[in-house]
Amino acid sequence: MASNPSDDDKLPTQGRFTRFRKLAGLSAQLSADVLKSGAKRLVGQDPELLSMSAAEKLVTTLGEMKGAAMKIGQAVAMDTEMLSPEVRQVIARLQNEAPPMPYALVERVIREELGDAPEKLFREFSQTPLAAASLGQVHRAVLHDGRPVAVKVQYPGIAATLSGDMDNLGLMVKTISKASKLTDGTAYFRELRDEMLLETDYLREATLCASFARSVERLPDLKVPEVISSLTTQRVLTLELLRGRTLKDWVLSQPSAEERYRVARQLILAIYGPFFTVGDLHADPHPGNFMVLEDGRLGVLDFGSIKRFSAHFVDANRRMFLHAMRKEPMDILALSREVGFTCELPDDEGSALIQEVFQIVGRPMRLAPYDFATCSITRDLRSHFTRNAPRFLKIRPPAEAVMFFRSTGGLVQNLRLVGAEGDFTRVYQEVAALL
Structure with missing residues (x-):
């Protein structure tokens, strides 16, 4: 058509x-x-x-x-x-509620990618999207064998559009870096740009989804959808349909304190488990990408932004985490340098600044009970960076840390949204037991 x-x-x-x-x-x-x-x-x-x-x-x-x-x-x-x-x-x-593209365009993309109309390829195919997001929209369908699936269809031309957006933003970053005395942010922006442009390749996303499923096999409370490879191409991704409510909708249902703690635990495991064990991290953890399933598990969605980190980045972070969980002394600056940080401050000064960051973000690992409803980690980090801005400009993380900060910062925001309270030291001990 x-x-x-x-x-x-x-x-x-x-x-x-x-x-x-x-x-x-x-x-x-x-x-x-x-x-x-x-x-x-x-x-x-x-x-x-x-x-x-x-x-x-x-x-x-x-x-x-x-x-x-x-x-x-x-x-x-x-x-x-x-x-x-x-x-x-x-x-x-x-x-996940952006204005959808017309069904005629959805059908056009599916014909171009899969060679036939949705009505022929699937037993059922809903013309009304389940969700419309930044790069594509998702439709509910049923395979000929009766399995319900979610079909993500990429917006026509979005790859070029995304590239143009990133070029516009890159020009702004380059101009600001040159015009100000701030540290050059082009390497960090390039990392973000490269990772984001990769998200338009749904074949790559299918591979990452299958890999992420293997990385959480030891975490039965998490669910990753199965990829339907025969109906997946570069611009169409077909996955097992998970049944439940997205995190942001689930929160509105006024869940009990016990349910909030259960879901908060699952969110922590979903981020840190795969990272510390195989070096894969879900780097786009907004509430629309997690689903509280009908059976109580946490469904993980959207694998285009899975970041695979270098071995030395993961290893140094892993040792830092284990030292913290065992309450062992550590040389925080030396480990930060192993991660890839550079520091142009005297060692004691740089170490003190990084140690304060570690103290702020590590509160849920040390304090029990901890209340995420009143969590001030984000605010206190901002305050710490603002008070010490000239000195922090002399401490530079590696480019790949951008995606790590994006993920872990998003996790904190999701945990605050859930608003759980309890002993989270036990959850982080579960993570440590995986290593």
């Missing part, structure tokens, strides 16, 4: 300059909102950083653009310190 020309108008905004101009317009509107917030703060009020109207504008614009722009919006929605619960709930729609 040929798509209607008007359907193409509903694709993500095309053209590098057009997208840049659209983002610039959004930025101007949001800046005005932030300035109003600052003015209220000056007179002693405690305003929201973003108004509801600005949040709605953000969701509409980024949802239509998809690509890297939408991924940025997903990250913003996870920041519990920056936005009110109401505003965050609006922006959270970007996590």
Whole structure:
């Protein structure tokens, strides 16, 4: 079936300059909102950083653009310190509720990739998407043998769109690095760009999904969907359909304290288990990528952003973690250098700064009980970096650490969203027992 020309108008905004101009317009509107917030703060009020109207504008614009722009919006929605619960709930729609592409375009991509219409390839194929995200949308279907599946269909042209977005952002990073006295951020941006562009290859994602499934075989409370290889190509990914609610929807159901602790434990295992055992890390851990299943397990979704770390990065982090769990003394600066950090400060000064970071992020590993509902890890890290900014510019992590920070920072935000309280030292001991 040929798509209607008007359907193409509903694709993500095309053209590098057009997208840049659209983002610039959004930025101007949001800046005005932030300035109003600052003015209220000056007179002693405690305003929201973003108004509801600005949040709605953000969701509409980024949802239509998809690509890297939408991924940025997903990250913003996870920041519990920056936005009110109401505003965050609006922006959270970007996590899997973006405006969908017309079904005619879905059918066109499937025909191009799999050689036939969805109605022929599947016993059933729902024209209404289950979810619409940054690079593609997901449809429920049933195989001819009766198995329910989720079919992820990539937006036409999104690979070029994403590349253009990253080029625009890269130019901004390069300009800022040259114009300011801040450390050069181009290597870190290149790492993020390269990893993000790989997400448009669904054959690669299928391989990573199967590999991640093997990495959690010793963790029966986690579930990774099976790949249907015969119906998977570079732009179409068919996976076993998991039954349950995404994390952000499950939280709204007011789960009990016991349920919150159970899911928080599963989230910790899902991030740290595969990383410490095989060096694989889920580096896009927003709440739409985890599902609380009907049988109580935690389903893990979206494997395009699985990061595979170098052996020395994993090994040094593993030893650092085990030293902490055993309460053994460690040379934090030497281990950080093994990870790949460089430090231009005197050793005692650099060690003290890194040690404070370690103390902040390690609270749930040391303190029992620990309450993630009142967790201040993100706020305290920001405060530590802000107070010591000139000195932190002389401590540089390796480029691959960008994805590690993205993942572990997202985990903390998800745990705060779940709001569990309990003895999490036992959970981290479970992780240590895997090694």
